[in-house]
Amino acid sequence: MNAGAEPLLAVRGLTAGFDAGPVLFGVDLDVATGELIALVGANGAGKSTLLGVLSALVRPTAGTITLAGEDVTRERPEALVRKGVAHVPQGRRLFGTLSVEKNLLLGAYLRRDADVGEDMARVLEHFPALKNKLGRDAGTLSGGEQQMVAIGRGMMARPKLLMVDELSLGLAPNIVDRLIDVIKQINREGTALLLVEQDVLVALDAADRAYVLENGRVVLSGPTAEVKDDPGVRRAYLGL
Amino acid sequence: MSATAAPQLELRSVTKRFGGVAAVDGVTFEVREGEIVGIIGPNGAGKTTLLNCISGIHRLDGGDIRWRGDSISGMPPHRIARLGIGRTFQIVRPFGSMTVRENAAVGALFGSADARRRPREAFELADHVLELVGLEAKARHPVSALTIPDRKRLEVARAVATRPRLLLLDEVMAGLNNVEIDAALEMVETVHATGVTVLLIEHVMRVIVGVCRRAIVLDFGQVLAEGEPESVLRDERVIQAYLGERYAKRRHTDPGRDGP
Numbered sequence: 145m146n147a148g149a150e151p152l153l154a155v156r157g158l159t160a161g162f163d164a165g166p167v168l169f170g171v172d173l174d175v176a177t178g179e180l181i182a183l184v185g186a187n188g189a190g191k192s193t194l195l196g197v198l199s200a201l202v203r204p205t206a207g208t209i210t211l212a213g214e215d216v217t218r219e220r221p222e223a224l225v226r227k228g229v230a231h232v233p234q235g236r237r238l239f240g241t242l243s244v245e246k247n248l249l250l251g252a253y254l255r256r257d258a259d260v261g262e263d264m265a266r267v268l269e270h271f272p273a274l275k276n277k278l279g280r281d282a283g284t285l286s287g288g289e290q291q292m293v294a295i296g297r298g299m300m301a302r303p304k305l306l307m308v309d310e311l312s313l314g315l316a317p318n319i320v321d322r323l324i325d326v327i328k329q330i331n332r333e334g335t336a337l338l339l340v341e342q343d344v345l346v347a348l349d350a351a352d353r354a355y356v357l358e359n360g361r362v363v364l365s366g367p368t369a370e371v372k373d374d375p376g377v378r379r380a381y382l383g384l
Numbered sequence: 385m386s387a388t389a390a391p392q393l394e395l396r397s398v399t400k401r402f403g404g405v406a407a408v409d410g411v412t413f414e415v416r417e418g419e420i421v422g423i424i425g426p427n428g429a430g431k432t433t434l435l436n437c438i439s440g441i442h443r444l445d446g447g448d449i450r451w452r453g454d455s456i457s458g459m460p461p462h463r464i465a466r467l468g469i470g471r472t473f474q475i476v477r478p479f480g481s482m483t484v485r486e487n488a489a490v491g492a493l494f495g496s497a498d499a500r501r502r503p504r505e506a507f508e509l510a511d512h513v514l515e516l517v518g519l520e521a522k523a524r525h526p527v528s529a530l531t532i533p534d535r536k537r538l539e540v541a542r543a544v545a546t547r548p549r550l551l552l553l554d555e556v557m558a559g560l561n562n563v564e565i566d567a568a569l570e571m572v573e574t575v576h577a578t579g580v581t582v583l584l585i586e587h588v589m590r591v592i593v594g595v596c597r598r599a600i601v602l603d604f605g606q607v608l609a610e611g612e613p614e615s616v617l618r619d620e621r622v623i624q625a626y627l628g629e630r631y632a633k634r635r636h637t638d639p640g641r642d643g644p
Contacts, residue, residue, distance in 0.1 A: 164529070184561075186561060186563070186564065187531050187532040187533050187559070187560065187561070187564060188531035188532070188533075234559075286426075286427040286428030287427040287428070288426075288427040288428075289427075289428075310559060313558055313559050314427075314474070314555055314558045314559075314587060315427060315587060316425070316426045316427050316587055316626055316627075317587065317589070317626065317627045317628055317631045318426070318625075318626055318627060318628030318631070319426070319427060321628045321630045321631070322628075342559055342560060342561045343561075344561060344562070379563075380563055381561050381562065381563060382562055383561075383562030383563045383565070383566055383590075
């Protein structure tokens with residue numbers, strides 16, 4: 145963790161899985177306020193499962209999750225959203241036959257404050273391409289625009305921690321660059337980011353620190369420059 | 385590529401509109417037997433729509449598609465499959481209650497004229513195909529136990545089990561990391577070596593440079609550029625419309641696989 149930065153999320157000894165058996169084995173992970181963290185690893189390593197546990201969609205069998213000093217290990221998904229954890233799932237998972245605007249508003253479903261309009265304006269500032277498409281069905285947008293809506297929906301919860309699963313999936317290289325720029329901007333504005341990404345080079349270029357997950361265990365973590373130079377990472381993920 | 389070989393697949397001014405929008409707008413190109421051709425382009429450029437036109441899911445609003453000299457425009461998808469054009473789908477939808485082997489056998493039961501056979505023979509063909517894509521060890525597993533790279537392999541296996549002469553692959557490497565991509569490229573080359581022409585859509589340049597002899601760039605439903613992958617990826621218009629300036633820089637540190 146960055147020296148002096150406030151701990152936001154602290155995961156300790158997290159074990160979780162499904163009927164077929166555990167997927168995560170004693171995972172430790174920290175995210176400080178305002179950090180941008182990359183989570184990388186092969187398919188099947190447990191990255192999405194970890195995000196699932198952090199949004200309470202998957203129940204851990206052991207370990208603890210602490211958010212801003214509070215134990216949230218046993219919280220329900222909606223409580224975690226309220227406490228500031230938003231999840232942008234792999235494959236966007238938009239409501240295809242609802243308008244872009246309604247999809248975005250669904251991100252603020254739990255909020256009762258008066259600032260929702262302010263956040264909508266902020267989303268459109270980050271994604272101006274959505275401005276004249278608010279009335280369109282989300283399913284009719286291009287893949288890149290759908291990913292913008294999915295990230296925007298996450299932002300509408302006004303999270304302290306935004307978790308994005310597979311940002312680049314199926315997207316053109318220049319769109320990935322644009323979305324990464326927005327992710328960094330959101331991060332600079334104070335939201336901590338946990339980014340799961342198959343394009344390891346893209347993830348390591350964007351993040352402050354990275355965790356490498358292998359077969360459900362953290363095998364390496366540290367500043368991205370160090371992780372990028374690790375011979376094992378270069379061989380196993382970068383194919384260099 | 386031999387200049388004398390007749391094209392296996394020929395697209396002439398192919399056009400498909402949705403409402404007032406031309407998703408595919410006068411696309412002309414050909415694919416020769418034995419080639420591996422890549423289609424790249426921005427999201428919404430019409431790549432999947434083009435594949436849907438070739439496999440008969442969409443009816444053309446203009447132009448013509450020819451298979452080994454004969455028009456297949458307006459033919460239903462199952463007849464096009466029987467002629468020997470197989471395809472995969474971007475969103476894989478295996479039969480969840482069946483094993484890997486049973487899923488592959490479905491392709492053999494309902495595939496091209498060369499593939500269709502009785503159930504027992506269909507399973508033999510399925511076994512052969514699973515070996516080709518490297519899934520033989522998981523043949524008896526339920527589909528639900530497969531990882532994402534393996535699900536993509538199964539999607540390819542189902543298409544290969546239809547015994548295509550031309551295989552259309554729609555982003556079968558999306559969501560894979562570089563090392564997993566290299567393994568998947570080997571699979572494509574193995575299938576290609578059995579005499580199958582390949583036309584594939586990808587956003588991963590490692591794939592385009594790794595196996596394609598030729599790349600076609602679509603933008604706003606039209607062909608923006610066409611040629612050898614290396615020269616196409618250096619094309620200023622392609623960088624502008626699709627790759628972005630940062631791509632060239634990143635490629636410097638991640639050169640991908642060297643082209644053939």
